[in-house]
Amino acid sequence: MKFTKMQGIGNDYVYVNCFEEKVEDPAALAKFVSDRHFGIGSDGLILIKPSKNADFTMDMYNADGSQGEMCGNGIRCVAKYVYDKGLTDQQQISIETLAGIKYLDLTVEDGKVVLVRVDMGEPELIAEKIPVIADSEKVIDAPIEIDGTTYHMTCVSMGNPHCVVFMDDVENFEIEKTGPLFENYKDFPKRINTEFVKVIDEHTLQMRVWERGSGETLACGTGACATAVAAVLNGHCNGEILIHLLGGDLKIEWDKETNHVFMTGPAAISFEGEINL
Numbered sequence: 001m002k003f004t005k006m007q008g009i010g011n012d013y014v015y016v017n018c019f020e021e022k023v024e025d026p027a028a029l030a031k032f033v034s035d036r037h038f039g040i041g042s043d044g045l046i047l048i049k050p051s052k053n054a055d056f057t058m059d060m061y062n063a064d065g066s067q068g069e070m071c072g073n074g075i076r077c078v079a080k081y082v083y084d085k086g087l088t089d090q091q092q093i094s095i096e097t098l099a100g101i102k103y104l105d106l107t108v109e110d111g112k113v114v115l116v117r118v119d120m121g122e123p124e125l126i127a128e129k130i131p132v133i134a135d136s137e138k139v140i141d142a143p144i145e146i147d148g149t150t151y152h153m154t155c156v157s158m159g160n161p162h163c164v165v166f167m168d169d170v171e172n173f174e175i176e177k178t179g180p181l182f183e184n185y186k187d188f189p190k191r192i193n194t195e196f197v198k199v200i201d202e203h204t205l206q207m208r209v210w211e212r213g214s215g216e217t218l219a220c221g222t223g224a225c226a227t228a229v230a231a232v233l234n235g236h237c238n239g240e241i242l243i244h245l246l247g248g249d250l251k252i253e254w255d256k257e258t259n260h261v262f263m264t265g266p267a268a269i270s271f272e273g274e275i276n277l
């Protein structure tokens with residue numbers, strides 16, 4: 001099987017062009033290719049497919065084989081793939097995901113995509129739609145007790161579920177220990193992605209993420225969008241927000257007029273190859 005390894009600020013996936021390759025069991029393939037010792041090594045698998053409703057379809061799978069509805073860093077890489085490989089010559093494209101159709105603007109230099117702006121759509125704040133089991137309609141700055149410590153969470157869906165926790169020290173936070181406890185907490189029926197966030201100023205945040213199905217990753221695009229929304233809802237930020245993640249920066253804007261969240265960031269090809277299955 002031919003594959004392309006790509007990364008969006010260090011959030012890395014194995015990409016398979018399903019216009020040419022046939023994938024029978026994507027969940028099993030995701031587990032195999034993601035393994036950093038026995039496979040290719042990645043945070044998961046992304047399939048690029050035709051669509052009846054948009055220009056392309058993106059199907060994404062986490063490293064544990066579970067399917068994610070949406071992937072912010074992944075969708076920028078899909079845009080770069082389809083443009084750089086000549087599957088489209090358009091700089092405005094649409095991509096169908098399990099979280100609906102997303103619209104993307106590509107910045108091209110010397111014939112290659114260097115930056116992608118994605119209309120990530122409207123954030124979902126209603127608890128039962130995220131889903132989060134809660135007494136209130138929305139979960140904003142609500143207490144959650146994990147392993148004897150009380151944290152405050154704001155829950156947002158960007159097509160996939162996120163729980164955003166603001167704290168003073170994200171660098172030294174024991175994410176390997178606490179991340180899985182959030183991910184599998186009883187009130188998150190579909191598990192959850194958790195963002196641990198420090199407010200730098202009203203336009204800047206620092207974030208680490210524990211992703212559902214993949215563990216700590218260097219970045220999460222949907223997570224950065226959920227974080228920006230949570231920061232506005234909690235009165236920490238406004239306007240354009242720069243989010244520093246372990247693998248680089250994303251620019252996020254929650255447009256008040258349309259209620260849409262826009263994400264801008266890079267996408268890159270790391271290497272390409274063939275693997276015997």
Ligand SMILES: N[C@@H](CCC[C@H](N)C(=O)O)C(=O)O
Nearest residue numbers: 068071072073160220221222
């Ligand atoms: N890294 C992604 C999100 C991938 C899916 C997530 N782990 C889930 O299961 O919802 C991003 O950049 O958004």
